[in-house]
Amino acid sequence: MEKGFYGEYGGQFVAETLMPALNELEYCFEKIEKNKQFNGKLSHYLCSYAGRPTPVYYAENISSKYKLSLYLKREDLLHTGAHKINNTIGQALMALEMGKKRIIAETGAGQHGVATATACALFNLECEIYMGKTDALRQKVNVEKMKMLGAKVNIVDKGSMTLKDAVSSCLKDWVANVDNTHYLLGSALGPHPFPRIVGHFQSVIGREARDFFEEKKALPSAVVACVGGGSNAIGIFKGFLDTNTELIGVEAGGLSNATGAHAMRFGAGKRGIFQGTHSYVIQKENGQISPVHSISAGLDYPGVGPEHSYLFDTGRVDYDYCRDGDAVFAFYELTHLEGIIPALESSHALGYVLKNCEKFREKTVLVNLSGRGDKDLDIIREYNGGSLV
Amino acid sequence: MKGIYMMGGYPDIETFCDEFIFSQDCGLDFVEIGLPFNDPVADGPVISEAGEKVIASGVKIDEILQCVRQNKKTGIYAMTYSNIIYNYPLEKFSESFKDILNGVIIADLPNRYHHFFKDKGFEIPIIPFATLDTNVDDLKNMLYGQDFIYFVGLKGVTGAKAKIGDLAAVEKVTQIRQCTGCKVVFGFGIKTARDAEKVLEFADGFVIGTEVVKRQSDPAEFKKYVAELGSVSAQ
């Protein structure tokens, strides 16, 4: 396979002026990937600061109601409330290695923005976050948190004012400030080596989950994760790629199959080149990027990480969808039945399982609970027409 | 080589066509035609917003290049983003426009990935980029008879201002010209005819984009400015 590609997907479709920064990043990653000292430091912060390892919880009440064995990988219990911190601590340590003192990052739901601002506070790095205006309005609390943590938050009012436009703004900032700035990309997206780096730092999720089931001497029948850019999904899948466990990535089905009403890259997209990578993209016939929708700001993105496109083509992973309403239903089910308030992103993975519970009858299913849901209360309230209960 | 960048189909197809015809007869050597993309990561606000307007108006690539086909007298280069060509699709873009395009300039296709297009049957010459960081030997390996090398004069998006005559840039351009024997056109960050004159002291050519696009909505202003650029000569 060509370097930087997963099959035919991936590559570095960026301005020539960014190539030295990508080369430097690749060089740094190859140096640290298997470096004992670096990994020692990383694991120190992941354990004593972020809260790893996270438990795998058997969701007994949901299991008995839906007649399956549901396990949850509890990334929601991590510091800052989502899997994003696994990657931000890793990349912030890389920025220190490279001597870059300024960090920029995009954010959709705000979870990656908060996790980046947190790592920057910890390691004393200057931090600027780009966030679409639509997302900033629907994830207000996270905007406040980022500011408190010392980050400058730039609200992007271009295009669809969501994650796509935040990524574009980061790429533009990076190209102008590349000498002193590291772009801390938040998902397994963008130009090589980002998909590889982010996948690597998130693979700890799959490793821990695999260990849990190895100890039980029975692997799950299926592992299910939501797919925004694809980082929590690739992280947990990596623990099971070499097994017979069925792997299912769940995209945002939004409101319907109409253009602009969902974010199903595999369901409705085609191959394209978008924000640095060759992958599946939701686009019009003429190559313009289509508008997308999801109730969840973290899944609301027209592109997807290239490794997922490869896994889709090879058939190793199935990609399916969960509609807004089914995600909200799952959000409440988990809250009521287990006392866990999940992120709306993670609620898509769960919503898919509940909706298709017949398919999983009497089977063991592991869902990646990528984050917690406090950030989503405003969205849910609005969705319900003003009330939460 | 004196050149301008125009956003294709902006502010509307008729005005664009009228201005394009003018550009073909005022002393310029080439014109780059922007084919808009709605995620223009290499462009500043002026070119991004012009592109958004063209997309919103529904003008198609074919209409833009039809006007070019009928009136072309200078060198013509399409400047766009990978996905626009990739999804035309690629082979069809190549087949349809290789007779009128002297090359393409693809903002998000770095030199290392030209093969991604060429291996899929793309026959139009892809203009290589050079920057202050370019390794000249790598660059040499990219050349297969393209008309020029596009030197990106600044780190940043279109519309920012470059320091023209910056020593490092002059030295790099000189080195590239000597080692490759290929013409070097300086783009990004040039604002005035005076800047353009200065560029011609060390490079083979210049191209001005944002300042041209700003004037496309006012044909009189456009023609005055572009005529001035057409008459620039090295001091």
Ligand SMILES: Cc1ncc(COP(=O)(O)O)c(C=O)c1O
């Ligand atoms: C809790 C949570 N899960 C999932 C995602 C989706 O991103 P990814 O697909 O990279 O895991 C996000 C993104 O913001 C998130 O906050």
